[in-house]
Amino acid sequence: MSQAFFAHPTAVIDEGCKIANGVKIWHFSHIMPNCIIGENCNIGQNVVISPEVVLGKNVKIQNNVSIYTGVTCDDDVFLGPSMVFTNVINPRSAINRKNEYAKTHVGKGSSIGANATIVCGHDIGEYAFIGAGAVVTKNVQPYSLWVGNPAKQMGWISEYGHRLTFDKEGVAICPESKDRYKLENGSVSKIGK
Numbered sequence: 001m002s003q004a005f006f007a008h009p010t011a012v013i014d015e016g017c018k019i020a021n022g023v024k025i026w027h028f029s030h031i032m033p034n035c036i037i038g039e040n041c042n043i044g045q046n047v048v049i050s051p052e053v054v055l056g057k058n059v060k061i062q063n064n065v066s067i068y069t070g071v072t073c074d075d076d077v078f079l080g081p082s083m084v085f086t087n088v089i090n091p092r093s094a095i096n097r098k099n100e101y102a103k104t105h106v107g108k109g110s111s112i113g114a115n116a117t118i119v120c121g122h123d124i125g126e127y128a129f130i131g132a133g134a135v136v137t138k139n140v141q142p143y144s145l146w147v148g149n150p151a152k153q154m155g156w157i158s159e160y161g162h163r164l165t166f167d168k169e170g171v172a173i174c175p176e177s178k179d180r181y182k183l184e185n186g187s188v189s190k191i192g193k
Helices: none
Strands: 069-074 104-106 146-147 152-156 171-173 180-184 187-190
Touching: none
Parallel strands: 069 104
Antiparallel strands: 146 152, 171 180, 180 187
């Protein structure tokens, strides 16, 4: 049976991984045991994907990204260059905390910018946008925009990646897609065209 994905000769893929059709794995990347990689993912250079990580379809991972055990990403997630997830709150070299790995879930369509850090145990809602260099230390709502260290919410963002400006009825329109969004009770949802 021929493999239905591309792996550069310098990539290391451990046994027990499930890698779907159309995946591309580039130079010097390491896919560790029991990972699940969905269709059409692109894994850049020097990426480490630790054991049991689950990636949905069409996840784009830029160079030098570390994805540690406990992380799951839904479809269409973008992980910017050199961003990192953590998986232990209080790491110490001399203390084994593998039984304390915290979970982090990244929702469909979310983007995490270059050099951002996602502290474990905090989920990223669908279509959220984490700016470059942000350090996320709490849960992130769907469609929210976060920047800074520690990251703070600076507004709301459309599925196409545009800032949303809401009118007095709490409705905003994405300038590119023309999709409409509703801000109600401190959260945003898409309401159609």
